[in-house]
Amino acid sequence: MGILRADVVSHSQLEPTGSVFFDVEDKITTTGFGNIGTSDFTLECWVYLSTTSGTQRIISANEGSQSTEYTQIRATATGGWQGYIGTDSGWWEAKSGNDHPTFTTGWHHVVLQRFGNDGYIFVDGQYVITSQDGSSAVNAADPVTITTFVLGHGYGSEYLNSGYISNARVSMRAVYGGTNFTPPKFELKSSQDTYLLCCQSSSSPSEAAVVPIAGLTVTGAAASSLTPDLKKDITDTGVVVDGFGNFATSTYMVPPKGSTAERNRGRMILFGGGSPGRTDNIDSLELITLGNAIDFGSLSAAVFGGGATASSTRGVFWLGEATYTTLEFVTISNSSNSTTFGTGTSNNGGYGFGNQTRGIWALGTNNALEFVTIATTGNTSDFGDQTLVSGNPINEPVAFASPTRGVIAGGYGNNPYPQSDVIEYVTIATTGNTTDFGDLTQARSSSNGLSNSTRGIIAGGYTFPGTTTYYNIIEFVTIATTGNATDFGDAVELKRASYNGSTPTRGVFAAGTPATSATNSIEFITIATTGNASDFGDTRNPQRSGSGCSDSHGGL
Secondary structure (H helix, E strand, O other), rough: OOEEEEEOOOOOHHHHHEEEEEEOOEEEEEEEEOOOEEEEEEEEEEEEOOOOOEEEEEEEEEEOHHHHHHEEEEOOOOOOEEEEEEEOOEEEEEEOOOOOOOOOOOEEEEEEEEEEOEEEEEEEEEEEEEEEOOHHHHHHHHEOOOOOEEEEEEOOEOOOEEEEEEEEEEOOOOOOOOOOOOOOOOOOOOOOOOEEEEOOOOOOOOOOEEEEOOOEEEEEOOEEOOOOOOOOOOOOOOOOOOOOOOOOOOOEEEOOOOOHHHHOEEEEEEEEOOOOOOEEEEEEEEEEOOOOOEEEEEEEEEEEOOEEEEEOOEEEEEEEOOOEEEEEEEEEOOOOOOOOEOOOOOOOOOOEEEEEOEEEEEEEOOEEEEEEEEHHHOEEEEEOOOOOOOOOOOOOOOOOOOOOOOEOOOOEEOOOOOOOOOOOOOOOOOOOEEEEEEEEOOOOOEEEEEEOOOEEEEEEOOEOOOOOEEEEEEEEEEEOOOOEEEEEEOOOOEEEOOEEEEEOOOEEEEEEEEEOOEEEEEEEEEOOOOOEEEEEEEEEEEEEEEEEEOOOOOOO
């Protein structure tokens, strides 16, 4: 067979992206946009500066009077890179300073972003803000009203001077979170949160991947083949390279093990729940970056409770409440409403876990375990029973898995509601009753659980009756062994009933119920280490008592 040479493999044969040239008074305008309000958003593009003199508007909201244009990113001779967020009644302003090393001619990836109450300017992936100001604003949280976006031009004479814009995108989320990042290497793509994506064609300045119904209005700007080092991504992967061994010399590339289907994952799905009432919401969250949850679709009914599990492609949700025995599923990579999967024997919904093949639910109401084959559709089958828990039945445990084992921990029994510290497990590929694993450091119920293939994490929870106590405990177990849980660190909030998801490196606890009311906060941990949780972002609304799953959790 041929040998893949690491020293000659590159993307040089991929088709390059395009750009648009702007000179004095040139611009591209799009209309039909609604208010951003106080939501997160991201404005970004690659811009080529031919000069660093004057004030050059790159992306601007609206165009008419200066008082309406306080959402923009621009380059100036005196302030370097500048960003504004807000309105005439109050705005946030930040600058990089004209001595910032990236304020030079040539191509730069520039980002203006609101993430929570904070504004960010990133240039070539680096946070560059050196000073902040604002007429009447103390942060970047002021409502933003936008009817149009303008590329390459702004109020008065603020225009891009013989410059180029490539891959301009407006997203209704904080794409890059709050930390430095590596700019994309391929042409930008759209998702359900993309409002505008244009300036990618080398033949037409009006061509756009995403644009409002009113389209683009091009004034003077022209398509160009001058582009940043940015290529169109490969969509047809062709032959899958899978499972080679190693070569003995550094001059040859070692093809990666694992199918190409294993790449580009890291999405979490949040099913149902709500606050104060039930919802049919399905939301999604990108776990690899930091940021907020976005709308994914809807369930067939508004519910509390329920349990979810997932393969790398499909998420299955057993609806909760006392009236539903329904299971529904979504394809995790595609935003959509849920589709009927089958029915179960219980109307409890249970607590889900599983691996690439099987999804299993610990039902609680009668200590039963039931399972499905995730790749098909159909009704649940009996797996076995929980056998070691205190109180019968056990309610509100937490569950997670490795590719071979499922682990169930905690919960409470019938009146007088004894709280359990029991950890037990099953072997997923077989059927049968649970086996003793060990004990939690604190008996409690409704904890938040997740895992990678090695470690299981149990966080938060509460105890009752008497004085109801909420916990911010985080503890862990090594799934392949047995033994008691070990302290990991502390969660940011005292809460239970979160939506939980994970990648091989990161665990995320979204929303849930603190001691007061439901929250929209999301926090995360690095699973392989120990330490306290950190802020990740927010769910769309305060919510609790639904269920989460991810396409890269520990069972896969």
